[in-house]
Amino acid sequence: MTPCRLYHYISFALLLGLVGCGIVRPPHPAEDLSTEVSAQPDLRPPVHLDVAQEFIDANNHLRLKVLVGAEAVLPSDRVIVTVRGMRNGEVEEEQSMSVAEASGRPTLGPGERVALYFNLNAVPLSEYQVECAWGLDLARSNSASRVQPGKPTPPSGVVAAAKNIGPRVEAPRSQERALASREPEIPEQPSAPSPTSTSDETRPARNQVPQKKRPDEPKGDIRSSVIQTPTVTIEKVSRSAVSCQSPPCDELMTATIVITNPPKAPVRDALELAVGLMWLEEGKQPRVNTATPQPGEDIVQLNGLRLMPGGHRRVRIRIERPVPVVVGGAFIPTVRIADRVQIPG
Known part of the structure; x- marks a missing residue:
């Protein structure tokens, strides 16, 4: 089966993450x-891509740092990112890597991100393309939105990552070290507020008079509104x-x-x-x-x-x-x- 793919630049296969709902049955015919x-x-894919870093180093190598995130729990070995170096639309070099290879994790969960690193020979290239395939059998979809470099983001909400490769740019040494580290990334968790701190929302206003409930005011009942x-x-x-x-x-x-x-x-x-x-x-x-x-x-x-x-x-x-x-x-x-x-x- 041909893979179901999320393309940066060529096409997007739009999938939606798993959500759940309840059911209410009518008691009588309608x-x-x-x-x-x-x-x-809209259909939205369960994965999203972001090219976090891109540059051509002193050895004329195109260095890419691609972040892969998930909207649903996906097997890491079935989320595969492919980068193609191209010249005037013809593929010159292609590299593929799964999220499992990059992170060593069995799954990629909602809100998590993993960094994948690619290194291509930039000498013959005029543009590049980033693609993500996922699914049980990496199945094919015929519903594809197409974007070109520099065009607006498609309805899937995924940023187009294919770009024309410009003049050689040497990266700062700190940036090269960051790319060479190849450490998977996890989104930062928001820190919990200190137990002794008081936010503006919870701090009583100065000279504020507490509001008392009137005796004849009925108590709220959530069930009555539902x-x-x-x-x-x-x-x-x-x-x-x-x-x-x-x-x-x-x-x-x-x-x-x-x-x-x-x-x-x-x-x-x-x-x-x-x-x-x-x-x-x-x-x-x-x-x-x-x-x-x-x-x-x-x-x-x-x-x-x-x-x-x-x-x-x-x-x-x-x-x-x-x-x-x-x-x-x-x-x-x-x-x-x-x-x-x-x-x-």
Whole structure:
């Protein structure tokens, strides 16, 4: 299987890190809503690259320090970075290295970064390219965004790293020593505040009078606010393949959802849905995450619902962005109302 790749300069295979959600099932059949809505959520890769250092040393060698970060837990031996030295678009030299080789770690977790170092002969080169491949079988995707050197960052949020190689620049000795050390990097953890220190947010203001609660003021009940919120369930997901020259072809998805209004809730004429896509690895169960908006969500406005107390509505959501078919898992839609995210059961 051809690798699924994240390209700096040529293309990006867009994958989404694993997130989790809860499910709420409607107790009764839902009424059909005559309209169909569309959404365009973004796909985001589970890895990101950054060329932290680049220079041509006194021996005309192109020295690169590439940082690889993760948005989900990935096997380190299946995250591979390739650097290609090119002349007018033709590959002159190619080097590949896995994160496992660079760090010795079995996995790369969310928020972690590893530094990989490359050294290429710069004499025949006019540009270079950095590529990252990942996945169980490094599967191929047909959904690729293309960027050129100097062009804006693509929707994946990954900075294009391919550049034209300019005149020879000698690095300071301190920079050469830093590159030669080849030590993997871990993001710094924020230091905990001192127990004796008091921040501006927690320090009482001068001459501030404490506010007393009125006797007739009822106590807050979290459950009372939650029960008034409509819930959403993804009832069915339909997939259809788009035409392509090299299968597996990308898919278009349509999600049928059911919106349920609690019995004591007011009539709802309008709702906002946050529609997203998430990557679910094969054999994995999603983790519960009901309060956090997901990256790349698209907001869809529903009007004219007339959703009565205790009522139900069925809505079809068409995902307009083609979704790649990748070995080792699948993309599934997420739909959120307020702070409740739902996945297909």
